[in-house]
Amino acid sequence: MPVSLLLGVNVDHVATLRQARYALLPDSPNAEPSPLTAALDAAKGGADSITIHVRGDRRHMQDRDAFEIRERCGLPLNLEMGVTEEMLALALKVRPDFVCLVPETREEVTTEGGLDVAGRLDEVKRCVAALRETGIKVSLFIDPDAAQVEASAEAGGQMVELHTGCFANASTADRSMEVERLVDAARAGAGMDLQVNAGHGINYDNLPELFPVPYLTELNIGHSVVARAMRVGLPTAVREMKTAMGAYPQ
């Protein structure tokens, strides 16, 4: 367990803004904003790692972003990817420090749930083994569900990232129930010697409501930090989130 809760800054939505103008001009020297610059700015603000989600439809992050950030940003890189041969091949070329296996559907606006590791066990096991063989550490992005935690351990994952989207989107009445789900899943993960991370929909307002969740090592946060950065700049937005995370009881 690290001394303080680690922050992985997801810069996907910097690329979302870039693609809104430069998707058809991929080689433009003026393409901005730059995910690489964002990663470097996040490092200035105290980020512990950078997370990028190269989706199969390349709606935001592009392969070249992954290579650029890997080569020119000194922070550990966490590559989120679907469980596909295409993305496995990309990961084996990029060689990030971490891979987080996530579910993807083309129709979704954003990630809507955790990876069904239990229902895709053999397929996930093969992907995890191929990644771990090269020294890449593997996390599994799952719903806070004991069966998925157990399946993640069986699949050879070293970490789980608990999907906090249901928590983030829950009504006030349902929020405490979602926190309890996360508490139970975190306990199950720690009990199986898995590193327990969390992510999706975490923001400056709901962060403290996650503090009762034990054994958290890292939070991956993107949308809310990038949104805040539009007002105060990314280094400050990251520093603000790190400061808020400092209150997490270790």
Ligand SMILES: CC(=O)[C@@H](O)[C@H](O)COP(=O)(O)O
């Ligand atoms: C897996 C996860 O929760 C985030 O990486 C999220 O996928 C951000 O990217 P999108 O907004 O494209 O889903």
Ligand SMILES: NCC(=O)COP(=O)(O)O
């Ligand atoms: N895995 C969660 C992540 O990387 C960032 O999710 P969000 O903060 O953009 O919702």
